[in-house]
Amino acid sequence: RKEVEQDPGPFNVPEGATVAFNCTYSNSASQSFFWYRQDCRKEPKLLMSVYSSGNEDGRFTAQLNRASQYISLLIRDSKLSDSATYLCVVPGRGGSQGNLIFGKGTKLSVKP
């Protein structure tokens, strides 16, 4: 299994739709997980941290299934401004200083 694997998309959805992204990871010892969003040619911006079974922030819900080594991100009531690439991020195996392993990202395009 790859360290972090995501469906590349693109996901093309209308405004108001609910969309879900999936991510699998290989390091069973990982204790924390992150979703970042990245706009074209911009820096990754932290969207959500996940430390236990899940997290919810407004329209965004992240769920973690440790047994299956699977994380999901659900976006409800999609807005045009949600169009971006969503990056699943997991701490690396080796050290204790926190290098992050990024997935290739899932591209979302919200249409009017």
Place this chain on the structure above:
Amino acid sequence: EPEVTQTPSHQVTQMGQEVILRCVPISNHLYFYWYRQILGQKVEFLVSFYNNEISEKSEIFDDQFSVERPDGSNFTLKIRSTKLEDSAMYFCASSETGYNQPQHFGDGTRLSIL
């Protein structure tokens, strides 16, 4: 909201030259990182830095690369003898503590090697 700042935003350099990319991490953060992203590819870890020394580095971070914290605020990445394949976005990040903590990214330096 405090942020990580990077300069320059775009650097164009002839192959074989040396470049220095600069970063000012968030002031109360203790862990600093460099990542790169080649166009169309994923973000890749280069190096982490804590307590004035490298704490971890990837296979990409070979002798061509070095990092330094020359004063209390700046954190630099030096790339010697640049190659065409060094062309990428370079992101600096910082976190308050290390493992299991989110990292906050600067807006990047686009490095173009000619």
